[in-house]
Amino acid sequence: MxxxxxxxxxxxxxxxxxxxxxxxxxxxxxxxxxxxxxxxxxxxxxxxxxxxxxxxxxxxxxxxxxxxxxxxxxxxxxxxxxxxxxxxxxxxxxxxxxxxxxxxxxxxxxxxxxxxxxxxxxxxxxxxxxxxxxxxxxxxxxxxxxxxxxxxxxxxxxxxxxxxxxxxxxxxxxxxxxxxxxxxxxxxxxxxxxxxxxxxxxxxxxxxxxxxxxxxxxxxxxxxxxxxxxxxxxxxxxxxxxxxxxxxxxxxxxxxxxxxxxxxxxxxxxxxxxEVSGVPLSLATELETELSSVESGLRFGTAAGDAREFEIVPLPGNLLDSATGIDREETRKAVSEHTVAFETEQGGTRVAGRCAVRGAEDYDAIIGALAALLDRKYDEVERKPDEVVAREIAFDPEKARKLGVSEGPEFGKLSAGTAVTVAGETIPPEAVRTERTHRFSV
Known part of the structure; x- marks a missing residue:
């Protein structure tokens, strides 16, 4: 009453x-x-x-x-x-x-x-x-x-x-x-x-x-x-x-x-x-002990609300950096959705370091989400057991020079996919492209 x-x-x-x-x-x-x-x-x-x-x-x-x-x-x-x-x-x-x-x-x-x-x-x-x-x-x-x-x-x-x-x-x-x-x-x-x-x-x-x-x-x-x-x-x-x-x-x-x-x-x-709102305080305390403090950048993922056990794993640095360069917010979301907690830098805005996951499935889901982000930049992305392989077919300045193309507007046209004419000869963009392969260990 x-x-x-x-x-x-x-x-x-x-x-x-x-x-x-x-x-x-x-x-x-x-x-x-x-x-x-x-x-x-x-x-x-x-x-x-x-x-x-x-x-x-x-x-x-x-x-x-x-x-x-x-x-x-x-x-x-x-x-x-x-x-x-x-x-x-x-x-x-x-x-x-x-x-x-x-x-x-x-x-x-x-x-x-x-x-x-x-x-x-x-x-x-x-x-x-x-x-x-x-x-x-x-x-x-x-x-x-x-x-x-x-x-x-x-x-x-x-x-x-x-x-x-x-x-x-x-x-x-x-x-x-x-x-x-x-x-x-x-x-x-x-x-x-x-x-x-x-x-x-x-x-x-x-x-x-x-x-x-x-x-x-x-x-x-x-x-x-x-x-x-x-x-x-x-x-x-x-x-x-x-x-x-x-x-x-x-x-x-x-x-x-x-x-x-x-x-x-x-x-x-x-x-x-x-940051600990919605996170069991005992779990938050344990994670601050095992990873780092909230003040130094620890953030909690979606799984923090119901996690009973977790393991600490390093995040794949090169893959994470590449994905962050493509879309920082989506990278953070990809990590947050599949972790109990994760470390950050730059005032909590950039994911970096280690994370806590409930198990291997969560970690695989992170890699899959980050690999999906690479599709925005690369022509082909392949997930392998120990790495993510990204391939791109890109403008090659050295090939263009060998064909007599001078640096300047012609470089820009070829890079954008438009043919140019040099000394009366048409040079298609395909002639100055090279396939590059990028490997990201996971």
Whole structure:
């Protein structure tokens, strides 16, 4: 069940609450065990949800899950304040530094990264045309909620808080969370960057990773030296409360990186996150050990999603170079479609080195695909057990010279297949052609 908190001290929250009740059928209940100001009195239930109202602002309510009937997740329906114009936004709560706006110093609430990713998608679907959708860093209380939680916000000023279409959009997005799990298998922590988090939003939208707590540049400034015991504990808690073993760091924070590693977690790049998306992490780790790192050019092939075993083989260098010269993208595709992983150079754009295949059939398929690319350049391509043989009939400048043809336009005509006349004698292109054979060991 998802608990929804509406604050009477927040007009936007009340407005969203009105549409939560009008957009779905609810059963009205009564709870006389708690004061009305603390979520007691009249409250609302429907399949998958319970909605209660509180007098205080959300950020001042600690352990609010206690007011609800065994929730699995909690959503604060809230306003967003700032100079950001029409905006629907989501974020997690707590403080990396001093608690200026609710919560406790250096304490972080438990996150629901999968639900936040789903909320962003629902915002996309329901947001009025004028509204942007975004994620924010962790920046205010409460620090203890009792279950995984997040803020779903309508911003950024009086005009938007009173906008019925926008309030309805937030309400519908919250209702779309019915049945959504709070967490997923792949979650990470974000460090660095601005208050709004486009890099981490990209990761959420474009990979199979979700993002928990985000400590922006100003959060890290508030945190202080990562090596101090209090800061170190807050960093540990960021991973724990995000259900994460990995982090992406935007900017250069060597002390932070050292502490993260010492705590047993790993800072990775956005490239790494993208490349291992869809690849079992245990397999990715093994391949990085056996071949090379993602950072140095390792890329994963189509077979990575279901590979159980693999063997490392060298790619045929000369054949690969020739195919790359014909069509770099198609060469990469040919290798990717038949490998578990493969090495690259030039920023991941050129296949080179070794690869991991499930067996001999995969390797043979690579050779066959590369040989097929040679057909674009050569007149005849033959696949043999240990080599690919390519033959071409090409213009031979030396033959042309012996027949009295001078370098220049006549060379070009003969090369293009057009006969030329020299000293009254017609020289057909066939007379100045030579068959060349190219052999590529495999």
């Amino acid at each position: 998802i608990a929804v908190v509406v604050s009477r001290a927040d007009y936007a929250s009340e407005h969203i609450g009105e549409y939560l009740r009008s957009e779905a059928e609810w059963t009205e209940k009564e709870d006389n065990s708690r004061p009305d100001a603390d979520g007691g009195g009249k409250y609302y239930r429907r399949e998958g949800f319970e909605l209660r109202e509180f007098e205080s602002l959300h950020l001042d309510i600690e352990n609010v899950a206690e007011a609800f009937s065994n929730p699995e997740m909690l959503v604060f329906a809230s306003r967003h304040s700032g100079d950001t114009g029409p905006l629907l936004t989501a974020h997690f709560t707590g403080n990396f530094g001093p608690a200026e706006y609710g919560g406790a110093d250096g304490k972080l609430a438990e996150t629901c990264p999968n639900a936040q990713a789903e909320l962003l998608s629902a915002f996309d679907e329901h947001a009025p045309d004028a509204y942007e959708v975004g994620m924010e860093c962790t920046h205010h209380g409460p620090s203890e909620v009792g279950v995984p939680s997040m803020f779903a916000e309508l911003g950024s000023g009086d005009e938007q808080w009173g906008d019925s279409d926008a309030a309805r959009a937030v309400a519908r997005a919250i209702l779309d969370l019915r049945g959504v799990e709070p967490t997923r298998e792949r979650q990470l922590v974000g460090f660095g960057g601005g208050h709004y988090a486009p890099r981490f939003e990209r990761i959420v939208r474009e990979t199979d990773w979700a993002v928990g707590h985000i400590a922006s540049d100003w959060n890290l400034e508030e945190l202080g030296s990562p090596e101090e015991p209090g800061a170190r504990e807050t960093i540990r808690r960021a991973f724990e409360r995000s259900g994460a073993e990995h982090a992406v760091c935007e900017g250069d924070y060597p002390e932070l990186a050292s502490v993260v590693a010492d705590l047993g977690y790993r800072i990775v790049s956005e490239t790494w996150v993208r």
